[in-house]
Amino acid sequence: MTAPRPKVLISAYACRPTGGSEPGAGWAWAKAAARDHDVWLLTRGKFAPEIAEELAVRPVPGLTLVPLELPKWLLKLRRRHADVYWYYPLWQRLAGRTAERLHQQHGFDVVHHLTFAVDWMPAGVVRRSTAKVIWGPVGGSTAVPLPMAHWLGPRGLAGELVRRAWTGVARRVVGRHLAQTADLVVAQNNDVAEQFAPHARELVVQPNVAIRRFASASGPYEPYGGPGEKTALFVGRLIPWKGLLLAISALARPEAAHWELRVIGDGPDWRRAERHAEQLGVRDRVEFVGQLPREEVLAALLRADALLAPSLREAAGWAVTEALASGCPVVCVDRGGPSVIVGPGEGVAVPWRGDVVGELARGLASLTGRIHPVDRWGPDRLPALLATWYNNSTRVPQ
Numbered sequence: 001m002t003a004p005r006p007k008v009l010i011s012a013y014a015c016r017p018t019g020g021s022e023p024g025a026g027w028a029w030a031k032a033a034a035r036d037h038d039v040w041l042l043t044r045g046k047f048a049p050e051i052a053e054e055l056a057v058r059p060v061p062g063l064t065l066v067p068l069e070l071p072k073w074l075l076k077l078r079r080r081h082a083d084v085y086w087y088y089p090l091w092q093r094l095a096g097r098t099a100e101r102l103h104q105q106h107g108f109d110v111v112h113h114l115t116f117a118v119d120w121m122p123a124g125v126v127r128r129s130t131a132k133v134i135w136g137p138v139g140g141s142t143a144v145p146l147p148m149a150h151w152l153g154p155r156g157l158a159g160e161l162v163r164r165a166w167t168g169v170a171r172r173v174v175g176r177h178l179a180q181t182a183d184l185v186v187a188q189n190n191d192v193a194e195q196f197a198p199h200a201r202e203l204v205v206q207p208n209v210a211i212r213r214f215a216s217a218s219g220p221y222e223p224y225g226g227p228g229e230k231t232a233l234f235v236g237r238l239i240p241w242k243g244l245l246l247a248i249s250a251l252a253r254p255e256a257a258h259w260e261l262r263v264i265g266d267g268p269d270w271r272r273a274e275r276h277a278e279q280l281g282v283r284d285r286v287e288f289v290g291q292l293p294r295e296e297v298l299a300a301l302l303r304a305d306a307l308l309a310p311s312l313r314e315a316a317g318w319a320v321t322e323a324l325a326s327g328c329p330v331v332c333v334d335r336g337g338p339s340v341i342v343g344p345g346e347g348v349a350v351p352w353r354g355d356v357v358g359e360l361a362r363g364l365a366s367l368t369g370r371i372h373p374v375d376r377w378g379p380d381r382l383p384a385l386l387a388t389w390y391n392n393s394t395r396v397p398q
Contacts (some may be wrong), residue, residue, distance in 0.1 A: 011124065013095075015041065027114040141195040223303060259305075
């Protein structure tokens with residue numbers, strides 16, 4: 001007689017089949033969980049039509065969609081104001097009550113908070129329960145090292161200090177409570193693990209990225225430059241902590257004299273970065289192409305010689321993972337998620353202490369060519385991983 005499949009409730013505030021990063025993670029992980037478990041997916045009502053369309057084309061047996069939205073008058077108010085500070089907590093509160101009601105009806109074996117993956121914000125389903133409770137993967141603990149704060153500029157520094165103060169208090173009040181309540185804490189990176197290790201019953205490190213190797217990554221390589229010229233990409237929002245000025249500074253070092261930089265993205269740091277390139281005399285080797293559709297970004301990764309990703313507090317690193325899946329080596333700073341994602345022979349994670357700019361330039365110079373496309377962070381790893389968390393670990397009695 002076949003044993004019944006374990007019942008799992010997944011809370012994913014952001015979840016959509018065609019979404020990137022956070023919403024994409026919610027869908028990839030929920031779909032993977034449904035391979036070996038009966039899954040109730042609790043998510044925003046606005047994502048329900050898209051998920052229903054996806055399930056109509058590609059059914060996922062064992063996945064039950066539970067759309068959840070706050071009253072319509074709150075939705076109208078939300079359109080006028082940022083919702084991260086008030087709508088999200090209210091939704092989480094409603095999710096917690098909904099989870100309790102569903103648990104009474106179905107008797108879940110596991111309750112899993114999946115997204116948002118932020119370690120200082122509330123998670124309504126992480127509460128004492130007869131089910132095993134999992135929190136994460138979560139990130140947020142990574143901060144810009146104060147010795148590197150001058151790279152942020154005055155506005156960026158002010159924003160970082162406010163963020164440190166606000167999230168630090170919230171992390172101590174909210175995050176620690178969640179870590180103490182959950183039976184398993186899943187940290188996106190080593191910074192989060194260090195933050196919550198003293199408070200967690202059980203803790204593992206696992207980024208939320210879910211990017212499979214691109215089929216076209218094994219095709220013919222068509223580089224940007226001519227013989228002897230190499231091209232690095234910078235992909236992301238042009239905001240201070242993403243480290244664009246660090247990347248441009250690296251180009252001015254002798255070790256990177258034969259490199260050019262294509263900057264893909266948009267944001268408030270664009271003009272500051274242009275001025276910095278002009279001051280360093282490398283403006284002719286830095287091209288700002290603006291924000292591009294994801295398909296064009298992936299096509300660029302298939303032609304580039306490296307992804308230069310000197311972010312100072314990235315929680316995970318989806319662009320880094322997409323680069324590796326494309327066969328593009330990565331040069332990053334040893335902070336947050338990228339340093340976990342980039343493995344031996346896949347690029348360089350340079351230390352943030354000391355001459356960071358010089359290390360980034362030497363990292364570029366050390367690359368010997370494109371790499372074999374990386375499969376390690378694809379969604380295919382998730383079912384076995386979740387089965388281990390869900391089935392093979394006994395929960396700690398409350």
